[in-house]
Each structure stands twice: as structure tokens, then as C-alpha cells.
Amino acid sequence: MTDIGPSNEDIAQILEELALYVELEGENPFKSRAFKNAAQTIRGIDVSLSQMIRQDKDLKQFTGIGKNIENKIKEIIQTGSLNKLQKLRRKYPEGILDIIKIPGIGPKQAIELCRKYGLKTQEDIYKFAKTGQLRLLRGFGEKKEQKVISFLDKLLSQKKSFKLPEVEPFVKQFINYLKEVKRIGDPFVVGSFRRKKDIIRNIDMLFKGSLEEVVPILKDYALQKNGGVIIRSQDKVEIEIKKKPNITIRLIEPSQFGIKTIFFTGSKKFNKELWEFSKEKLNIGNLWDDSIVLNLTEQEIFQKLDIEFISPELREGRGEIERGVKKCLPKLVEESDILGDLHIHTNYTDGRNTIQEYAQSAILKGYEYICITDHSKRLRMVNGLDEKAIRRQIEEIESINQDIQGIEILKGIEVDILEDGSLDLPNSILKDLDIVIASVHSKFQLPKRSQTKRIIRAMKNPYVNIIGHPTGRLIGRREPYAIDMDEVINCALETGCILELNSQPDRLDLNDYYLKLAKDAGVKICINSDAHDIHGLGLIKYGIYQARRGWLEKEDIINTLSKEEILKIISNKRV
């Protein structure tokens, strides 16, 4: 029997939901955090927990999973859910977890809004706020009401959306189900998922097959997931599963598979440009429906158009067709080009593994080097390091380096950029580190002018090598802070500062658009995992996706270079 049980991501989501309810219950806050930590750990594990349980393997080997959570995971895998969670869901109004997601409203106020005022969904809150009633409540006022309104204005107007890593396991499992269990021929994912966009609203898939053949299989699958199937037309079926993106399945004539693959991979803008191009090039009316492309594969169609094959990640209408015609598309970076990770948090601060453990994992990943970059002292909440602690860490790294084979551990820091652009640590300590990442972790609301000045001042410090997550966005939760990216890019070029592509799934910062801007200007990028445990090193793959969308080649990225070459670049800036 093929694995159709809960994926690790599913389990992580259930534990996260539990964490929220535990918070609502007002239980020991550390309990809630334990569930969140476990969820985070599980996201990073690349073996299926369902499989591990079947093989009777011990889950307690993972940090953050003890006896209790292990039992909960077993229950999730065996029953698809958690009794405790079901009870809690019944205890509170359905929308309460969405209410907590509104910035400025926490568990205490969410409960009060529900219990006292009967506001049970985000829509309820929105209406209440719009009529000026929210500001009258205890703990609210005009400003807070406005904040709530502007957040919900944006959120309620858009369709449900998902981060790529959230849907990846779901899609994989679905394909596996079709191939292994049902032996459906060649399910093929297209659309934004194939283009590896950071946000996915819908999964598009192509099948060769007939409605009669496919629908019962899809219904069977949807049933197992408590979802439904909608037949939209003779060649289009949609699967709806709660808390997952819809899957749109299109049934394609085998002779048209190639051209439909291009069409449904998109993007719209790319399609329009390709369509225009084909009209002239091949002297045809409609590329999507012309006999000239029948029975051709996607590759063959590009050949026919005399265009170099354009990777799906590039198909956004940003000049890729023109470059394809000239046969000079970028040779996009691959994960195997990456030789090391330069942004890692250990248990000195908010990371969950030791330097030693990271080193071992990095060796297994085939890295030549890693750089340890814990937080600086201002971030007290995570035990940010002061000079003394850094000295201690430097000593430990040097001692490990003496004993360890096959990898070099570099000494670094992720130092906070303070409000005025000065740094949270003096140069006297920064100069003793191999790599300094400087990041903004506070005062996100500064006006554009001041925020830009702040970052530029940091970049001009000779010891700052990399600007961490340069726009500070948290996908779906926090907008990027206001900065003049042109100015930042220019300054990076002038100072030799490197911009980070942070691979955390909710950051992916810089985004694809800015990456291309930076690349075109000649600014170097560093793709980092920002790992908080050893499994987090694997997140680099999402950074790679984004890098490819941003046209990046191996040459644009510093951590494709050897350690010696990187250190040379850094010492150049310090002169």
C-alpha cells in the first residue's frame, strides 16, 4: 500500500494548531512552544514519519519530540487526527484561530471578542471595525482599529494562498498516489507550482485520459481526504480539500500534450509574448491550436520556434523570450553548485543544535564550509550574544576546526542593525570574525527615507559583508519594510556588500524580482538557509528555486565559491 497517510507537513500543521489552542487555554506557555518547536523540527525531517512509525522507529531521537508528542504523532498517523485537538476545536468558535492571526489581536482579546461580542470570524471583526465599534472596546482605540481594518482589507480581498513548501508534500503525495496506486499515465504539474512561485493559490495538472476513467479515481482520493470533486467541463475537473489548494486537472489529448504543457505552465504574460512571437516566426494564427505543434513535446516546440528551452522558473515575461531567441539564456544555478551555508543559528541563541552537529550534517550534505552566525545581544529574547559570548564561540569553533576533517567552520555573527544604522556590536569584535551578516529585526515601520539610510549606513561599515533578509518580508504576515532598493543595490555595488537570499519559506528574501535587479547591476548574492536546526539546512532548496526565478547563475552567487575565494572578497571590503 502506498503512503497516503499524513505527510510530515500535515503533522506539523496539526501540532501548530494544537499549540494555538493551548495558548488560548492559557496553559503553561512553554507547552505551546513545545508543540511549535516540534512542528518546526518535523518540517525539517526528510524521512516520512508515517513510514518511520510503520517501521517502529523511535521518533524521540529528534530534538523537541518527547514521549508525549511521539504518542500524538502516532495518533495522527493512525487516525488522521488528534482527539485532544477535536475537543478543543469544538470548545471554541471555528474562526478564532484566524482572529489571532490579525496583528495586534492576541489570544486574550480574541476570546473576549468571541465570548462577549459574538465576533467569531475575521469577517465579523472586519464589519465591527468598519462601523467604528471596535475602537470603543477595552484595549482598542482608533489606531488599533485602523490597523485591523487595513490588514483585513488586504487579506479578505485575496483568495486563499499557500507557501510553496506547504504544498510541495501534498502535491508529491497526490502524484505518487496516482502513479503507484492507480497507475494513471503521466500526471504532470504545470502552473505556478512548476514555475516555483513563492505563493501558490492553485495546483494545475495535466493528464492524458478520459473523464470516465479519471473521475472515480479522483473521487476516491478526495473522499479519503474529506474533500470533494467538481466536474467543470468535459476536460476539466477540480478537487477541493479543506486547508489545501484546489487541484485543477485538465484532460489532454496526447497529441496536444506538449503545447498544453507550455500553455498551462504560463505565466499569462509569457504566453502572450510567445503567442505574438510565434505568429511572426511560424506565420501561424494561433500557436495554441495549430496543427504545426501537434505531437511535439515541449522541447520540440521550442526548437520549432528556434528558441532555446526556457526553464519554467523564467517564464514571467521579463525578457526571457528575447534571450531565448538569441540563445543566451542564463545557465541557472543548481543546488549542487552550493558549497556552503553562511547563515546558521546554533544553541548559543535560538538554534536547536550544536556547532558540532551542524558540522556533521554539513559534511553529509557535501558542503566544504559553513559559517556560524548567531544573533547579537540586542535580541535578548533569543539570548543574543555579547562580546564575551562571541569570544567563547570563536574559541569553540577554532577548537572544533582543529579536530574535524572534511569541513571548515567559519566564525560569523548576524548582528542587528539599530535604528540609526549603527550596529549592535563594536567593530573591535566584528573584525575578529570571518563573516558579518547585518540584519534589521526591529523598527520595521520607519519611513522609507530613514529605513534606506539606516541600511546604507550599515552597508558602509567595512566589517559588514552581507545584508540579511534585505526587505524583511514575512510572506502572508508582514509586508517588506519600505526601502529604496535601487539605492541599496547601488550601495552594495559601491561597497562590495553582498545581499542575502534567505531561504526560509516565509522569507524568500530577496524575492525573484529584486534578485534579477541585483544581478543585472552586478551585485553578488549569497543563498543562505538561516537554519535554526540541522534539518533547516535543507531549506536551501527553496532559495535555489527563488534564485532561478531571479535568473541567477552560479557566478552570481558567492557561496558557490571556495572558502578561500569568499574570504578574499571579504578582506577586499575591509581594506
Add this chain to the structure above:
DNA sequence: GCCGTTTTCGGCCCGACTGTTTTCAGTCG
């Protein structure tokens, strides 16, 4: 909840910010 352990229970994430409750609770990073 988990972890580490001097194996049985105490420590774990604490301080700044916000808006308004005027002396602080709730929220956030």
C-alpha cells in the same frame, strides 16, 4: 510540552513597544 539530569523537577523567553486601561495588560519579536 521537552530537556537534562546531581533521575525528579526546575528551567525554558525576556524586554520593548503600543495604545490607552494614567500605571499596565497584551502583543510582539
